[in-house]
Amino acid sequence: MSIKSIVRFAVVAVLGLAIMVQAATAQDKGKVFYLVPTLLDEFQTASVDAFKFTVESLGYEFQTLDGQNRADVQLNQLDDVILLDAKAIIMAAVDFNSVIPGIEKARAAGIPVIQFDRQITATESDLTSVAGTIEIGNIAATGIQGLLKERYGSVKGKVLQILGDPGDPYTLDIQKGFEDWMSEYGDVTIITKPAMQWEASNAGDIAENQLAVNSDIDVIFVHAAHLAVPVQAILESKGKAPGDVMLVSSNGAPVGLDLIRSGWEQLEVEQPLFAQVYGVAMFLDKIINDEELTAGTYDVLGLEGTLSKEAWGWNIKLPGAAITIDNVDELTFWGNLDAPTDPVAVVK
Numbered sequence: 001m002s003i004k005s006i007v008r009f010a011v012v013a014v015l016g017l018a019i020m021v022q023a024a025t026a027q028d029k030g031k032v033f034y035l036v037p038t039l040l041d042e043f044q045t046a047s048v049d050a051f052k053f054t055v056e057s058l059g060y061e062f063q064t065l066d067g068q069n070r071a072d073v074q075l076n077q078l079d080d081v082i083l084l085d086a087k088a089i090i091m092a093a094v095d096f097n098s099v100i101p102g103i104e105k106a107r108a109a110g111i112p113v114i115q116f117d118r119q120i121t122a123t124e125s126d127l128t129s130v131a132g133t134i135e136i137g138n139i140a141a142t143g144i145q146g147l148l149k150e151r152y153g154s155v156k157g158k159v160l161q162i163l164g165d166p167g168d169p170y171t172l173d174i175q176k177g178f179e180d181w182m183s184e185y186g187d188v189t190i191i192t193k194p195a196m197q198w199e200a201s202n203a204g205d206i207a208e209n210q211l212a213v214n215s216d217i218d219v220i221f222v223h224a225a226h227l228a229v230p231v232q233a234i235l236e237s238k239g240k241a242p243g244d245v246m247l248v249s250s251n252g253a254p255v256g257l258d259l260i261r262s263g264w265e266q267l268e269v270e271q272p273l274f275a276q277v278y279g280v281a282m283f284l285d286k287i288i289n290d291e292e293l294t295a296g297t298y299d300v301l302g303l304e305g306t307l308s309k310e311a312w313g314w315n316i317k318l319p320g321a322a323i324t325i326d327n328v329d330e331l332t333f334w335g336n337l338d339a340p341t342d343p344v345a346v347v348k
Contacts, residue, residue: 030087031061032284035077037094037118038069041226042254042337043273044092047116050274050339051090054281057344060087071095078102081111087288088112088126090280096120112287114280117273119169121312126287128315129279131271133170136250136320137177143267143322144219145181147246148188156187157218160210162203162231163194164223171223174250178221191217195227204230211238211245221248225256225268225335232264252323257335260328268323273334275300275318281344283307283316293347301332301342 032055036044048064055062065081067074071094081089082105089106091113093099100123103113112126119130148157161178164171175192182188191210195202203222211217211234222228228249235245242263249256252270259265279300286293293314298305300318307316323333331338 029059029061030288031063031084032088032090033081033084033086034062034064034116035067035074035081035089035091036064037067037074037092039066040069043251043271043334046273046334046337046339047092047277050277051116051280053339053341054277054344055284058281058284058346060284067094069094071098074099075102078106082106082109086111088114088284090114090116092116093118093120097122112290114284114287116280117271117276119312119315121310124311124313126313127280127283127293128310128313129276130315130317131276132317132319133173134177134180136269136271137174137179138181139269139320139322140174140221140248140250140267141178141181143269144221144248145185147219147248147266151218151246154187155185158189158214158216159191159219159221160207160214160217161190161192162206162220162222162227163192164198164227165196166194168198174223195222198224198227200226200230203227204234207231207234211235217245219246219248223249224251225249225253225259228259228265229255232259235264250320252320252333252335254335254337257323257328257333260323260325263325266324268328268335270321270323270333270335272301272303272318272320274332274340275303275305278340278342278344279305279316279318282347283314285346298347299345301340 034051036048038044052062065077074094089111103123106113115125115128119128145155148155163175193206220231228247247265248267249265250269252268256268260268295308298307303318305316305318
């Protein structure tokens with residue numbers, strides 16, 4: 001065998017050993033399951049991609065289970081995962097109440113349960129990673145104040161606020177944050193209507209009905225970008241041009257960013273999906289190893305995350321960001337569907 005062949009063989013052997021060691025390390029650290037509520041919307045699929053990258057980069061195996069938007073399916077998945085000796089379960093609940101027995105059963109079996117995005121307060125989890133929804137409402141209020149001042153020279157006018165389902169704390173917190181920060185402006189009239197079940201067609205009906213009786217609406221603020229789609233269609237059908245009735249949304253979905261680019265939407269307040277994922281990953285080792293967490297602020301992808309101990313367990317809250325025509329193409333926004341590959345800043 002020539003020297004060149006020996007060297008080549010040695011290099012291949014070393015690479016093969018490295019791969020085997022890496023695989024063994026991942027196998028030794030065990031498997032983390034992500035119970036996603038559905039794979040039918042871009043927020044959820046983007047979260048799967050981000051979790052896969054971050055969890056695997058920490059040396060764990062990763063598997064996603066689709067709840068198909070059915071609480072019974074997700075509850076059965078929890079039972080299955082317990083039998084599979086999971087190292088941790090990350091989940092976004094289909095239903096806030098029916099999943100509680102499964103959470104308690106998993107934690108009783110010694111498996112940490114981490115809530116992503118959908119906060120469950122009726123039982124304890126090991127960590128919850130959420131957007132600062134009240135702060136999202138605050139940011140929307142600040143933006144709308146600016147839009148009204150630009151139009152009239154002062155903060156006055158009429159705002160139609162279209163909530164999601166009023167049974168969802170996410171939309172109620174946004175409403176609280178928005179209305180608290182608008183309360184000092186007595187010359188602004190706010191009309192609030194819920195789009196039941198977060199159904200987009202309900203938002204379209206609300207917009208159509210309200211524009212018929214309130215032709216002087218200046219701004220329509222919807223609590224999710226998918227609700228803005230039928231609202232834009234209603235505005236166009238009534239002969240409105242982009243900007244005649246200003247449109248503001250929250251959550252940062254791709255369709256919202258497209259509406260900004262087309263001029264129909266003036267402001268989107270992003271829900272910080274990627275930071276929420278990294279907020280889980282940076283504490284994952286400590287949670288699995290049953291190590292104590294420390295309350296305080298942490299840098300999460302450049303955002304200031306606040307970790308606190310609540311009645312429902314440890315909670316990390318990440319702030320949103322305002323998206324306008326000036327910054328809509330920045331890749332840090334999840335709606336541009338370019339997941340970050342930054343290394344996880346593991347908390348030791």
